[in-house]
Amino acid sequence: MPIVEDVSFYLHKNEFVTLLGPSGCGKSTILNMIAGIVPVEEGKVYIDGRDCTGEVGNVSYMYQKDLLLPWKKVIDNTILPLIIKGETVGEARKKAIPYLSLFGLEGFEYKYPFQLSGGMRQRAALLRTYMFSKDIVLLDEPFAGLDAITRYNMQSWLMQVADKVKATILFVTHDIEEAIYLSDRIYVLTERPARIKEEVKIQLSRPRERDIVTSTQFNRIKKHILLNLS
Ligand SMILES: Nc1ncnc2c1ncn2[C@@H]1O[C@H](COP(=O)(O)OP(=O)(O)OP(=O)(O)O)[C@@H](O)[C@H]1O
Ligand SMILES: [Mg+2]
Structure with a gap:
């Protein structure tokens, strides 16, 4: 087709x-x-x-579905691109933290995706896309x-x-x-x-x-x- x-x-x-x-x-x-x-x-x-x-x-690509990993906390979802590039969780989290407030996720860093509203999930997915840094x-x-x-x-x-x-x-x-x-x-x-x-x-x-x-x-x-x- x-x-x-x-x-x-x-x-x-x-x-x-x-x-x-x-x-x-x-x-x-x-x-x-x-x-x-x-x-x-x-x-x-x-x-x-x-x-x-x-x-x-x-x-950097945000897919049509947010595709957050349900078993990972917000912060760990957002740093996935850095982890894939080989950074440690500690380093990657340090880089992501300054962006969490810009993306309206302050206070929700250590929550799981199911604990967020739809808008927040989308912002977390957008931050993860942004962390890919292209x-x-x-x-x-x-x-x-x-x-x-x-x-x-x-x-x-x-x-x-x-x-x-x-x-x-x-x-x-x-x-x-x-x-x-x-x-x-x-x-x-x-x-x-x-x-x-x-x-x-x-x-x-x-x-x-x-x-x-x-x-x-x-x-x-x-x-x-x-x-x-x-
Ligand atoms: N993996 C696939 N295998 C076969 N056909 C597919 C595949 N993915 C999409 N298509 C077909 O390609 C066409 C375009 O799909 P696509 O997902 O690009 O549309 P779209 O414009 O993004 O639609 P929507 O606005 O609903 O997301 C559809 O007719 C769909 O059936
Ligand atoms: Mg589509």
């Missing part, structure tokens, strides 16, 4: 780019190809001009399972963190408002097989206030994307 067809796109350093498309169109497959965990039959993945097709370990971060629908209020708060929080840590982010969602609010650019994808229908530049100034989503300019972009999707 062809999943992706002729998809070609780029990210600039420190840019926030979103792949927006309907369920099942191939978004996760595209991220899996970039991360080198599914084989690519045709096409190439370049990072800084280097052909990285099929290579793992070049990007300049490019792939985030696959990180807020999909959350209620509307938590999701709103998490979007604002992610925007602030992205600004602070200066990451280059490739974000996946099927939520149009989330995509516009967070992104510098959006690639709108078609139904499977995924093709790029349109590239939308989001010329809303930063920092963006939460209520920007009710502005005329925001709604103009939203209407444009909605009409183009149907």
Whole structure:
């Protein structure tokens, strides 16, 4: 079954780019190809001009499910990338501790995932992704399972963190408002097989206030994307 067809796109350093498309169109497959965990039959993945097709370990990747290990405490979940690289638990924990408050997990370091709220679990998974320390971060629908209020708060929080840590982010969602609010650019994808229908530049100034989503300019972009999707 062809999943992706002729998809070609780029990210600039420190840019926030979103792949927006309907369920099942191939978004996760595209991220899996970039991360080198599914084989690519045709096409190439370049990072800084280097052909990285099929290579793992070049990007930080938060999978569509949070995949926290239920038997490990929050702090030990977040340091997994460092442990895999061969650091001791003591060293790795020391590196993670300063970030726990930035990720809203202060006081929950030694709890288990089941003792956290959905939003906290997502933040723990995001911190673990961040601890992988790659300049490019792939985030696959990180807020999909959350209620509307938590999701709103998490979007604002992610925007602030992205600004602070200066990451280059490739974000996946099927939520149009989330995509516009967070992104510098959006690639709108078609139904499977995924093709790029349109590239939308989001010329809303930063920092963006939460209520920007009710502005005329925001709604103009939203209407444009909605009409183009149907
Ligand atoms: N391991 C697999 N083997 C076979 N087909 C797969 C596999 N993973 C995904 N697919 C198929 O590829 C298509 C795209 O899946 P993908 O997970 O990339 O979609 P998606 O856009 O991420 O969807 P969603 O928004 O629901 O997460 C789907 O039709 C799915 O059935
Ligand atoms: Mg997916």
